[in-house]
Amino acid sequence: MINQPKGSDMVTKTTPPSLREETRSHIPTHEAAYHMGRAQQTLRQWAMNENGPVRPIRVHRRLAWPVVEIKQLLGVA
Numbered sequence: 001m002i003n004q005p006k007g008s009d010m011v012t013k014t015t016p017p018s019l020r021e022e023t024r025s026h027i028p029t030h031e032a033a034y035h036m037g038r039a040q041q042t043l044r045q046w047a048m049n050e051n052g053p054v055r056p057i058r059v060h061r062r063l064a065w066p067v068v069e070i071k072q073l074l075g076v077a
Contacts, residue, residue: 019067019076026057026064035070 016022016031032054033040046052047063053073056063071077 019071019074022067024067026059026066027070029056029063029065032056032065032070035074 016027016034019035027035029040029043033043036043036054043052043056043065044063046054047056047058054065054069056065058064
Protein backbone atom coordinates (compact mmCIF):
# COMPACT_ATOMS: atom_id res chain seq x y z
CA MET A 1 0.00 0.00 0.00
CA ILE A 2 1.27 3.46 -0.93
CA ASN A 3 0.99 6.26 1.61
CA GLN A 4 -0.73 9.30 0.16
CA PRO A 5 -0.01 12.83 1.42
CA LYS A 6 -2.78 14.24 3.57
CA GLY A 7 -4.19 17.74 3.72
CA SER A 8 -1.42 20.29 4.13
CA ASP A 9 1.22 17.75 3.08
CA MET A 10 -0.01 17.98 -0.50
CA VAL A 11 1.98 20.31 -2.70
CA THR A 12 0.11 22.07 -5.47
CA LYS A 13 1.94 24.04 -8.10
CA THR A 14 0.09 26.99 -9.48
CA THR A 15 1.14 29.52 -12.04
CA PRO A 16 1.05 33.09 -10.73
CA PRO A 17 -1.44 35.43 -12.41
CA SER A 18 -0.14 37.42 -15.33
CA LEU A 19 1.32 40.82 -14.50
CA ARG A 20 -1.54 42.50 -16.36
CA GLU A 21 -4.01 40.87 -13.95
CA GLU A 22 -1.94 41.41 -10.79
CA THR A 23 -3.72 43.60 -8.24
CA ARG A 24 -1.23 43.43 -5.36
CA SER A 25 1.35 46.18 -4.96
CA HIS A 26 4.17 43.71 -4.09
CA ILE A 27 4.71 40.02 -4.78
CA PRO A 28 6.89 37.37 -3.14
CA THR A 29 10.27 36.34 -4.50
CA HIS A 30 9.12 33.12 -6.19
CA GLU A 31 6.48 34.98 -8.22
CA ALA A 32 8.81 37.85 -9.12
CA ALA A 33 11.44 35.35 -10.27
CA TYR A 34 8.84 33.57 -12.41
CA HIS A 35 7.78 36.80 -14.14
CA MET A 36 11.34 38.02 -14.69
CA GLY A 37 12.59 34.66 -15.92
CA ARG A 38 15.29 34.44 -13.26
CA ALA A 39 16.12 32.04 -10.45
CA GLN A 40 14.87 32.98 -7.00
CA GLN A 41 18.44 33.00 -5.76
CA THR A 42 19.35 35.60 -8.38
CA LEU A 43 16.71 37.95 -6.98
CA ARG A 44 17.94 37.30 -3.46
CA GLN A 45 21.47 38.20 -4.58
CA TRP A 46 20.17 41.42 -6.15
CA ALA A 47 18.49 42.28 -2.85
CA MET A 48 21.57 41.47 -0.79
CA ASN A 49 23.99 43.37 -3.04
CA GLU A 50 21.47 46.13 -3.84
CA ASN A 51 22.47 46.03 -7.50
CA GLY A 52 19.47 44.58 -9.34
CA PRO A 53 17.10 46.31 -11.74
CA VAL A 54 14.30 46.12 -9.14
CA ARG A 55 14.70 46.83 -5.42
CA PRO A 56 12.50 44.89 -3.02
CA ILE A 57 11.24 45.97 0.37
CA ARG A 58 11.75 43.78 3.41
CA VAL A 59 8.70 42.73 5.40
CA HIS A 60 9.43 40.64 8.49
CA ARG A 61 12.65 39.23 7.00
CA ARG A 62 10.97 38.42 3.69
CA LEU A 63 11.38 40.18 0.38
CA ALA A 64 8.46 41.82 -1.39
CA TRP A 65 9.00 42.93 -4.98
CA PRO A 66 7.11 45.98 -6.35
CA VAL A 67 4.79 45.00 -9.19
CA VAL A 68 4.94 48.47 -10.78
CA GLU A 69 8.73 48.28 -11.17
CA ILE A 70 8.59 44.74 -12.56
CA LYS A 71 5.97 45.85 -15.10
CA GLN A 72 8.15 48.81 -16.13
CA LEU A 73 11.20 46.58 -16.47
CA LEU A 74 9.33 44.10 -18.66
CA GLY A 75 7.35 46.69 -20.61
CA VAL A 76 3.95 45.47 -19.44
CA ALA A 77 1.18 48.06 -19.37
